[in-house]
Amino acid sequence: SQQGEEDPQALSIQEGENATMNCSYKTSINNLQWYRQNSGRGLVHLILIRSNEREKHSGRLRVTLDTSKKSSSLLITASRAADTASYFCATDARGFQKLVFGTGTRLLVSP
């Protein structure tokens, strides 16, 4: 069964708007990662947040982690058409090398 569940499954916004996607997981973790997948391509690592961190920034990305609620959110500010992709969270709940991926959020950013 999937450890992570992303919400929403799909998100459609205009360029310049912010996009927020959420990830929930079921068991304790040491870290949580976010990946992006462009259509027909492999995944690309975006950011990692550790269980003792609450918030992390990288460029236009902001990730939060709430271990008490077992949830994380990824915020992309000032979205661009090039941000159109699927976004996946991944946790190490089964071991630091046994990443468990969520089902993903499909983001469409229209010009």
Add this chain to the structure above:
Amino acid sequence: NAGVTQTPKFQVLKTGQSMTLQCAQDMNHNSMYWYRQDPGMGLRLIYYSASEGTTDKGEVPNGYNVSRLNKREFSLRLESAAPSQTSVYFCASSQVGLSSYEQYFGPGTRLTVT
């Protein structure tokens, strides 16, 4: 650097046929992984290799075998393909250390079993 490469990009098999998916990385990473991605399911770990000479099962290992040929190469073999193995297969690698867990992915192999 090419990163992680996979061959072939596409493959169509008949039920019962066998094939090997090849993966190579040029980043000198110690760990390598095989995942499958099905629509609406995210990625699921099939097998991984923490280091050269070791392999371990992931979440969905049934019907697959792997070989860590050397530090660079990690192959996935389907001995007798089944329609349920129709999927996109991704290889990944990482240099696992005190602060590094990022995985680097190949472009994928799209496999159809008829």
